[in-house]
Amino acid sequence: SQQGEEDPQALSIQEGENATMNCSYKTSINNLQWYRQNSGRGLVHLILIRSNEREKHSGRLRVTLDTSKKSSSLLITASRAADTASYFCATGTVYNFNKFYFGSGTKLNVKP
Amino acid sequence: DTEVTQTPKHLVMGMTNKKSLKCEQHMGHRAMYWYKQKAKKPPELMFVYSYEKLSINESVPSRFSPECPNSSLLNLHLHALQPEDSALYLCASSPPPGQSSYEQYFGPGTRLTVT
Numbered sequence: 001s002q003q004g005e006e007d008p009q010a011l012s013i014q015e016g017e018n019a020t021m022n023c024s025y026k027t028s029i030n031n032l033q034w035y036r037q038n039s040g041r042g043l044v045h046l047i048l049i050r051s052n053e054r055e056k057h058s059g060r061l062r063v064t065l066d067t068s069k070k071s072s073s074l075l076i077t078a079s080r081a082a083d084t085a086s087y088f089c090a091t092g093t094v095y096n097f098n099k100f101y102f103g104s105g106t107k108l109n110v111k112p
Numbered sequence: 113d114t115e116v117t118q119t120p121k122h123l124v125m126g127m128t129n130k131k132s133l134k135c136e137q138h139m140g141h142r143a144m145y146w147y148k149q150k151a152k153k154p155p156e157l158m159f160v161y162s163y164e165k166l167s168i169n170e171s172v173p174s175r176f177s178p179e180c181p182n183s184s185l186l187n188l189h190l191h192a193l194q195p196e197d198s199a200l201y202l203c204a205s206s207p208p209p210g211q212s213s214y215e216q217y218f219g220p221g222t223r224l225t226v227t
Contacts, residue, residue, distance in 0.1 A: 003212035031214055042116075042202060043155070088154055098143045098162055098206070100216065102154035110116050 001053035004089055012109040019076040021106040023089035031066055031092045035076050035098075036085045043088065046074075061067075081112045118203050124224040126227055127193060135203030137185040145216065146178060147202040154203055159206045161186060163208075165192035193226045200224075 004025035035043040089103040147155035160168035161180040177189040204216040
């Protein structure tokens with residue numbers, strides 16, 4: 001499968017703590033994106049990092065990309081109960097701009 | 113308008129029924145997608161339309177038939193489905209290549225149950 005793997009599969013933390021989730025992928029990528037999905041609903045785009053970038057910030061989110069290791073991490077700082085959701089990475093290939101592969105996802109539970 | 117809408121929200125159909133899922137966006141996006149998502153799994157790409165033409169079919173069974181009548185609408189026609197086709201069906205759209213963003217905008221999904 002060309003889909004990536006994410007770890008951990010599940011993560012439970014207290015409000016205020018930081019949450020880190022990792023994504024590994026197999027093919028050469030054009031970009032990598034992170035999405036959030038609240039239970040049984042549509043996905044919401046969080047942040048995109050291009051293959052020539054190493055780190056990107058957006059509010060409480062920090063994403064890193066290591067193309068030599070084919071891996072990315074998403075850090076959510078000062079987590080809130082509202083951050084409870086599933087988080088997926090999605091890779092866009094260099095071969096087709098319209099084709100995205102989603103990782104297996106990390107289910108984050110932030111306890112108040 | 114930065115929204116992708118999907119109808120219906122829920123659909124229950126028998127294995128002999130014919131039904132359609134609808135998706136609409138008015139963001140001027142020229143790529144539209146259908147994904148299938150089973151419980152506790154990531155979305156799986158089914159079809160991609162680019163400029164109203166089918167550009168990707170991920171070996172989806174013929175009982176699923178996509179249609180893109182115009183740049184704002186995307187349909188998924190369903191016929192003779194199996195119980196294992198029960199899932200959340202997600203529609204998404206994205207800006208044309210060449211623009212700065214490749215992000216996808218997702219609709220809320222249609223929860224399909226096949227009985």
